[in-house]
Amino acid sequence: MTTGRSRQAPLRHLNRDLIVDQALALARVGGVAGVSMRKVANALGVEVMSLYHWVPSRDALLVLMADRSVALIPAPDPALPWPDRLRTVLLDLYQAGLDNPVLFEVLAAEQLRPRTLISAPDAGGAVMRLLESILRMLAEAGLSGPQMVHAFRGLLGIIVGFLVAQVDGLPTARAQTTASGRLGPLGLFDAIDPAEGVSYAVDLFLAGLRHSDGQSPPAPGPEHDQSGADVPP
Known part of the structure; x- marks a missing residue:
């Protein structure tokens, strides 16, 4: 059983980059659906509430994860x-x-x-x-x-x-092969x-x-009906 002391020890080293690193590791294994604040906290061995000092929400965590890739563009x-x-x-x-x-x-x-x-x-x-x-x-x-x-x-x-x-x-x-084999x-x-x-x-x-060139599509004129089809004269 993990004691409160052992779970709190890593807090001295906890930071935003470490949280994002762990979230990316979880995503590589279980996809985006496998990333949650609780799962990240469990993987880091800390209480989930300690993450919110660094990352305000799961949505913000996903943006930080995306930031890693976008920053390289x-x-x-x-x-x-x-x-x-x-x-x-x-x-x-x-x-x-x-x-x-x-x-x-x-x-x-x-x-x-x-x-x-x-x-x-x-x-x-x-x-x-x-x-x-x-x-x-x-x-x-x-x-x-x-x-x-x-x-x-x-x-x-x-x-x-x-x-x-x-x-x-x-x-x-x-899987869409027809009866003729094509x-x-x-x-x-x-x-x-x-x-x-x-x-x-x-x-x-x-x-x-x-x-x-920044122009809006033309509005239907008198020679067009609402569907855009030509109206006979």
Whole structure:
């Protein structure tokens, strides 16, 4: 049985980096679902309440874990045009998410509303700086505030979607063999590298932003009905 004294001894050495290290070790074994404040405390041999002096919540812990990967992403060349800089950052973010699966869970939450980062900005400095840099590049595209939010969510949605497909796996195409022995359309998934897909999707999105030049989609005119179909004269 562990005594109170033996459980309290490591407190002298407890710090935020040690907590994050242990959380990452748990995630490598049991995935993000295997990370909890109690499990981290048990692994470190301390009381769970002692962790909250360093990390305010599990959400903040996940952001700190993601920070480890995001901090390694280099800043793009400032001399490049904004689409090239944004493309570089997004593809680097995708690769970082492959290396650290906890990153896509953080991105999935923060793409809708960066509530954890706003409430505890010191818990995710690298993630906050990265997301702010994406917004600045979207501002360079001439987008309005609401358009920036829509584009921000759309771009992170691409990254998160491809990360989920890579980490959780796609349905196997070989299970879709038809009666004739031929693969259905899902057979294409076996032949195409997902990394090519994320590049293609990002390029399509950025091409749309360049083409729009910050303009909103045109409203239906008198020659169109609400569905966008042509109305006969």
